[in-house]
Amino acid sequence: MKGPPRHVPDAPLAQVLLDMKASGGELGWLTWPFEQGDRQGWEVMQKMVNGSQFYSYSVCNVGEREQDNWLRTTFVQRRPAASRVLVELQFVVRDCNSFDGASLTCKETFNLYASEADADVGTTFRKGQFRKVATIAPDEITRENRQPVNTETRVVDGLSRKGFYLAFQDIGACVAILSLRVFYKTCPATVKSLAAFPEMVAGGEPLRKVDGVCVENAVSEEPPRIYCTTDGEWVVPVSQCQCKQGYEQVGDACQGSSDGCAHHMTQSAGAQRAASTL
Secondary structure: OOOOOOOOOOOEEEEEEEHHHHHHOOOOOEEOOOOOOOOOOOOEEEEOOEEEEEEEEEEEOOOOOOOOOOEEEOOOOOOOOOOOOOEEEEEEEHHHHHOOOOOOOOOOOOOOOOOOOOOOOOOOOOHHEEEEEEEEEOOEEEEOOOOEEEEEEEOOOOOOOEEEEEEEEEEEEEEEEEEEEEEEEEOOOOOOOOOEEEOOOOOOEEEEEEEEEOOEEOEEEEEEEEEHHHHHHHHEEEEEOOOOOOEEOOOEEEEEOOOHHHHHHHHHHHHHHHHOOO
16 A cells, blocks of 8 residues: 655755866866966865865966966756756955055956857867856955955856866966856755646746646646746645545645544454354
């Protein structure tokens, strides 16, 4: 006998496409310009922040004018239905005042860019193929021995090709990127009002309509449906399913009613008694 369908929490699910921390020191991101002589651009290094060790990409050319240092991720493959992804950054930025006026061109911001492609282009890099997503500014900056870690989340939407790259442009800041996580949200598979709905990728439109089916032994006059928001939450269920006659709702399932069970037991007992008299 089948039990009731397993209830799945309705909290949004995050499907991770790129996780900097999971890669450890084997990131393999591209830095540009390729040849900078004695001047250093973005570098991968181990960094201790507030007692925790991170593999980070860092740059700190505050004493140089006209900085234009780029850091590009590896190729990120996109799920066809995921036209909207979230970019979660953790980073630290040093206070320009801590350089005692040694740099008049110091900045405390950097820029996030994105570029789509249908295949990995390797080490080919063209700035003109990237579109600006956002200027990233810290809520708190590093002063003296205090290194507050900033967390910012930005949305990259309108994606349509097989994959994409993200890139960071430094224009003269002293910054370290500690973590980058790229993910999209889904509304999880769920059962609501005796209707089962599949997992659905969030985004694309503010509300994405999803059709469902009534659970076993339940019926509905119209096909049940619900809407998935861009935040991965289910809202506005339409057309509820009802248990068939002779069944009653138990949790998210329809089971034989107690009267039906009692009637079945009486019939079984009567049949056993009849058989014993033969």
